[in-house]
Amino acid sequence: MNNLLEQFLSEARDFLQGIAEKLMQLENDPNSTELMVELFRFVHTLKGNSGLFDFPEMTRVLHASEDLMDAVRNGRVSYSQTLADQLLEAMDFVSALMDEIELTGKTGSNHVGTSTELTNALRALLNAPNAVHVPVAIETYTEDGLAVKAISWSELPPMDLPESTAMGLHRCAIDGETVLWLQYTPEPECFFKGEDPFFLIRQIPDVAWRHIILNNTASTLAEMDVFSSQLVFQLLTIASAEELDDLLRYVPDQIHRVKVPALAFVKPSGNSDDVGLDEDFIINILEFFDNDEIETLTNTINTMLELSSPDLWSSSALRWVLHLIETEPDNKPVQRTLLEALRTQKTPDWSALTLPDVEPTRNVVASPVVSINTSEVSDTLLVYFHEVIDAQKEILSLPATSGGAWSAGRLKAVGATLIGCYRAVQRANEVEHIEAALQLALTENSPTPLLIWLDNSLLDTHEPVLVEEHEEHIVVNHLAAQTDAKSNRRSEEIGGANIVAASKTLKVDQDKIDRLMNLIGEMVVAKNALPYLANRAETVFGVRELSREIKAQYAVINRVAEEMQDTIMQVRMMPVSFIFQRFPRMVRDISRKLGKEVELVLEGEATEADKNIIEALSDPLIHIVRNSLDHGLEMPEARLAAGKFATGKLLIRASQESDRVLIEIIDDGKGIDPDVIKQKAYEKGLIDESTLERISDQDAVNLVFAAGFSTADVISDLSGRGVGMDVVRSAVEKVNGTVGIESERGKGTRLFLSLPLSMAVTNVMIIESNTQIFGVPMDMVVETVRVPRAHIRTIKQKQTTVLRGRIVPLLSLNDLLAKSEPQLPNEDDEFATLIVRVHGEHVGILVDDFRETVDIILKPMTGILGGLPGYSGAALLGDGSVLMVLNPRELI
Template identity: 40%
Template sequence: MTPLLARFLPEARDLIQVAATGLLNLEKNPSDETIINDVFRSVHTLKGSSGLFEVAALTQLVHAAEDLLGAVRAGQIALISDMVDMLLDALDQVSLWIDSLERTERLPDDAEATSRPLVTRLRGCCPQSASKAKATTATAEDGAADWLGLLPESDRLAAFAHAVSGHPLLALHYCPDESCFFSGEDPLNLVRQCPEMLTGFIVPRAQWEPLDSFEPYQCRLDFLILSSAPRAEIEHLFRYVTEQVRIAAVAPEHLILLEGNSTDCTVCADFVAAARTDLDAKDFNALRRAVDTELERIDSTLRAASALRWLNAVLGSPLPNPLWIGAMVEAIASGKPPCFDRATTEPKLNTPPPSPAMSPLFHRILGEQRRVLSLPAEPDQIRTRIASVVASITNLLVSAGLADLTETLTRASSHAFEYGSPTRLLDLLEEWERCGPTSIPAGKQPPSIAPASPGGSVASPEDAASERTTVRMLKVDQAKIDLLMNLIGELVVSKNSLPFLAKRAEQVHGSREMAREIKDQYAVIDRLAQEMQGAIMQVRMLPVSEVFERFPRLVRDLSRKLGKTISLEIEGEETAADKSIIESLADPLIHIVRNALDHGIEYPDERRASGKSSHAAIRLKAFQEADQVVIEVGDDGRGIDPAAIKAAAIAKEVITQDQADLLSDQDAINLIFHPGFSTAEQISDLSGRGVGMDVVHNTIERLNGTVQVSSILGEGTVVRLSLPLSMAVTRVMMVETGSQLFGIPMDMIVETVRVPVTAIRTIKRTETFVLRDTLIPLVRMTRLLNLPGRHRDEATNEDEAVLVCRVNGSPVGLVIDSFREGMDVILKPLDGLLANIPGYSGTALLGDGRVLLVLNLKELL
């Protein structure tokens, strides 16, 4: 893949994303200029970049989208939902093509065919002026139309009168494709829509076959039209058949074509003599009278009569052109067609052919400098303009090896500077353009002049400005970040050995000073290590907007599909969490949102019937709460009916009637997390089949998070996901049991209590105790882990250390030997042979080098 293409692909994806997001916002705030500008510019930039590659279909599609957006931006049309749909479809298609470019470096073979209907749809929405695409300007400009003679003279005379009074005149030659009837075209209807048609003419194409072999389903007609509509309108009308239409501007004199029988030229000799006199005297009124008289006198079918009619028309124009009149009079005199060559336009500059050494570009640039100089300018602007033009031309000359000429230029320019007027300079340029600068001997000196000498060094391309744009591009293999994090984790752990070292320095080696220095150093390393850890965690942090940004589209598309009106509100999308958390959030969230759209929110009729606004709302809200990121999906739909859930659960044999009677409403609602549970009477294609909230529940649990559902019947439902901010660092509490240390994840622990031995009761062979009116079962860690129990003197009435944890939703008390400190550890899963041992979530290194086993209580209990 070329570097250019490699650069283009991510840029294109970014631009598509920006445009798509913008479009959705735009739909909500159609008058927001910033958004439309952003969307337009993204598409515009995309078009510009795509032009560098052989992806015509893509460029055309983007171009069509750009034109439509341009029209919206210019306020020519209002953006409606259907257009947004079309634009989104187009962007989706472009996205697919970008994927294809990434895989195969080319567009699929059917790209052109795919693009065409999309382009047609987009162009169909464009108002006339906006669709003035390049494709249509490609319409052949074939000089003067060659068929004007086919038009009757009366039509041409009328058109002439129209044209000389200042209207544009276009000649259209439309040759519909022979098989056009099969592609749904209707040439006649198209032509009838032609704006400001002056005259139209239908002619058979070539010679028609005899009737018995004639193919009536082929279009064998050509359409000839004269119109005075603006070119853009004509091009718009014929935008789908551009290649079948030739449009040519018609100068009025092109219409002057004589007809009739030629006769002896002497018929009008007297008139010609009188006309020449009148012409010399510029007495057009007398000439007109003479023409009228002559017309009455001679046979109207004569060629001379036709010439007289035209002369009359020329004289009748608002500003009679004496050159035309002269040409007509001469035509009558000679009996030949009038010659307008000299008469047509103002005399052209007699430009000699450019010297072969000068490229066309050289002349173009030189010519453009003249244009720049002739533009009107403020007095203070003009000197600036002269300066830049002189510099440009100097370089131009030097580049072309004409450095000698710069002296002449300098003279002209100093005059121009002095008087603040570019006249002298313009004269010089005109002269050069006319004669070619090479007419003056070319210099042989090597190019030596550079007006703006490259001065002091400027910041290198890698500095801040370009970095700002590359930052978004930085893509690092996640494994590298993970490695970095592991290393920092080990650094954090190994620095923990320094306090031990300090203690040894003091106690074993008796050096208090050394101990103090080590402690000082420890403080510094500790701070650095913590900052590094924070920084690396930050690298892995992503805003939840990464996940949220797909929802506007999802909600929009699904609500349209379902026929519900739903608006999505997003809050706190900047809330950040670890990449792995964010990434695994996507699927559960989509599921929850789809559920809400599909089952939660009622149809508009139903909403109105229950006195709600027909417009439903879904709220996605993210925020940080302690060390957890919380995401709430709320809707104002019908809510969950606990009774319906119970009934369904019983029907599905998830619970028994007796169990159901005991369930609180909240517990009933929680049943939706039960595997395979679904309350909707009909399974729509939105929420899928057989995959219920239990999947959501499991996914979130796997991330050490929790799901809660709260619902008020008739008012709505809120699903709340709480997840750890980061899975990288786990806070554990160290406990000692059976003379060994174990870690227990802090998020499992509810509280620590000391329970007097006397308060422990045995109920049904299970030890229990009562904590604030709740009966809590006790589990002895030593027994759970099969460790030797602590030798305890029966007589002593010691308290038991009990760690109250919440496992699978219910509290349990773990009897341990003693509590130790809580600490942040980097949890590493067991691997190798140990990987399959249940009951442990992983290991962590302690400061003194020991390994701490962290328990997984869910598996143990």
């Protein structure tokens, strides 16, 4: 055990002792502020200490305790016996962890549950109803006039800027414009002073991003005090400081400004791709980068961009790399860091930029942006250098009143810091200038001379070296061109519209796509009217010639309509990765919660299907995955005992099979025991005794889909609140999908869903029964046959017939619809029979007659009709009549 850990343990024991003592003393003196402050400090320090080590469970509990004690200390939560008990319990847990650390040097992973419970309990006390609500982002001020709540740009709330806007702002910042994050918290009583904060905020020019927060403290609308301002405005602007000062001169104490550096905007966004970019690709581009083959690099990136979905995080990152190469060609560290980030698909933490082992000797081409002899100074150090210099600027810019009697000392310290920094980056020649500026500052008792020196010095370093080498008139032209370009860009880029030209992708509102699809649907229906018309031309008006011409036209329109339909389907197609991407996280969370080890493999994420199908697939899939984790995969010990790897494997695979998407969820868990299923089903009355004896294993496994079946003895909170796989089946069937299961005891389970690629247009067969017409979805119809009356046999009071050596039960549609009329046979005494597949079995439905098949737009029935079982919807036919479409699954 190292000395640091030893120290930690011995000090922590003292703190735990101290905490227990203070809590006891508080019991006798519950209002003692002094005790509470001390108690807070103990917990606070203990948490700080534990943060030095990798004991996440301990730190988490201590963090929650600290927050709670902070609230108690500030009077937001009142001290109570419950609170003390909870805190003591938390400390006992910490103490137990320390015993374990002392013995083993680490904490086991089996404490996650307890630590989460304790944390939640502590947090619950923090949010207890007697806790006073303190709105966020309200600033308070000390006597010095200083904002107590000040934050640096790295702590700004996330802004979710569109990429084009972020790039525009980044360019502005690179070009030397100041991008400010501004927060305006009007005082509550400002309306009474005749102020209109919204009017004021609207006067701020060049706003690139905005956000409004309502800190409504009233519990009901009726209690809302409309004349007390509860608004907080946040925005990003590139307006000049003078403009802002002038606009906001009456409310300076309600404004919070943070200068946002260019780097802060470099934040790729998009879906993370589970596979990520190929490691070879990353190695390749890094090699190009390191060899300074920038053209090859950009070409490679462009090719990759053409091949990848633009919505991926990695695509966004690659676009950023291109953007950085264009705007900051010499800022190699940042470019390289971003390229490296392609591996993790996480935005680098720019605020603590630590570059991966960039060799200091690597001879970077002398950067024109920072005119420091870079060959001797590492890039990392330069980043830190600028951070320290920025901090000194911030210190020097503090209001003069805040210095008090120690302002001279503060100036000297800033001077010492600056001298140190410039020495460290080998610019010792600046030291005498800094000393001169410091002397002047001390004489004038003002930070201004140092600030001026800093501004000039930084200006120097930003001045492109190139400019100095040219003759004067060129310089002027160059600068003029720069200014022009800048102002043009500024107006264009803030709107974020300039990127469009480069991209061939068009973003379209989904409503418009839906509208277009509906229109095409109507068009498909309307074109169906033409055959009727042709018929009438011939039969009613007797003009066969016209009839033929209409039919010819119909063929043309039909072809165009079908192509239109296909195209719009393509537009609506979405990759299944849309739902797959949530699984890694979900599987990780759930398996941790269950204490299982699971390796998740996703395949075929690029497989596409209609948006509606993808969306309908989401819930059933989640349910199935949860089931697999919960019931399928075993605990590591059980797996090892069964001779398997401790880590279970869960494979989710999507593939396309002709016009359907196939999704498989395969685990190598314990599988389903048919005997257990049989017994359960029997106990629940789902099957009778005779079935119990002769049911096949596969059929038994299929029983998990039966309504009211749930194998778990205890309903866990994971596999859903007692709902079984029947919910999954009905959800899948709703979009004309099917679901199946195969399982082998001890080996694993395979669940498969098959769904149509699209559901917009349905092909139905029209049938006639009892003088009415109905539609039946073609994908359910296996075949149509005419069964002679003589071939119908009655077995056990049920009508059946033998079809290709198989007994097929027959049902009459009139019976199914509760009509008493018998079905009508044709002249040869044969019954028109639809053979449909229902839950894997063939069933014959007797009807009066078959008619043609048509494409329809199936609209689900709503209102009272919506509750009608046996129908999947209704559609408009070409002649204007309504066709009711049957759902054989529900009918039978």
